Amino acid sequence: MGNKNISMAVIRRLPKYYRYLADLLAKDIQRISSKELSEIIGFTASQIRQDLNNFGGFGQQGYGYNVEALHREIAKILGLDKKYKAILVGSGNLGQALTNYSGFKNAGFDIMAVFDANPRMIGLKIRDYEIMDSDLIESFVSENNVEIAILCIPKEGAQQVADRLVKSGIKGIWNFAPVDLDVPSSVIVESVNLTESLFTLSYLMKDGEEA
Template sequence: MGNKNISMAVIRRLPKYYRYLGELLDNDVQRISSKELSEIIGFTASQIRQDLNNFGGFGQQGYGYNVEALHKEIGKILGLDRPYNAVLIGVGNLGQAITNYSGFRNSGFEIKALFDANPRMIGLKIRELEILDSDIIEDYIKEHEIDIAIVCIPKNGAQELINRIVGAGIKGIWNFAPIDPEVPKGIIVENVNLTESLFTLSYLMKENNELKK
């Protein structure tokens, strides 16, 4: 689509629109106004209109939005109109939880293989996927046209592993390792730091308590 000037704040709101519109579809809601959508999502009606206008005119004055059409278009904007093949590296508690979550496959993201460096894990199965030795990960990525790597390993060795998978052709990394990895231009990394998220919650709770005093 080539929308190079869209802010990350807008982009990070799109998945929420997509999720709520999907729930409306499940409830057989066919159309909705920006005001009604604002009451559900929590953004202002003006914010919703501004966000969506970045990508074209989806609504009609006096009619609102066609829920199914808007859901489909936002899916296209998010790149969800195509499937993605993924591998997961690091099958500890977090890696196992991600593997067991069925919502990824339902959204078009399929984990094709699991990898771990622990010899005791290799050969075990989770959801019919055998855990493979991370030593062979480069060959697997090259042979199976893998788009995304989900990295769930500790800090030590994470950058080295990321260098290896980038060299093997990975273009997108969903990174749960507690580092901000260095990658070449053109490689997309989405860092998910659970501790930082928890610290944000702690801050907001503190601020909320102070406002009540």
């Protein structure tokens, strides 16, 4: 599966499948057809079958999908059967909100430490985390085999911090800084630009009004 050229569009639909299947399991629904799934999710039945066929045959003709088995297999495809060590850099409002979100640990992402460069923040606590000096990032990442960094800092310092993270051995960066990071191809960056998302909403609302 890892060698197949699967489009990002398909990959970005997988978390939605995972979430809806979890909802079905919570309702004790054990079996579902692609047509029924399409009515819930909003994708066509054909699209669902094509997406899932990229990763193997999960359904049976005349039966549909076993909800629990499909949920488990998508978790494996997404890598959610693994545990990831993470750090968070930047303890401003967004950093604090993410630190306080309990869903990360439930999904296998363990935030081990929070860092900040602001001397006034160092030593303060967010939940059970004492904010650490960002000068200690490299040693902490190396000593604890941290794989993921969550970046919640202004764009001015984001590239410099990203360079340090890369040198320390970080494999993935979840980037909330409003800047495109330049990293080696061996490091995965997933950027979340809140302003761009809001602008997209603005366009869609404007387009809908004009229509």
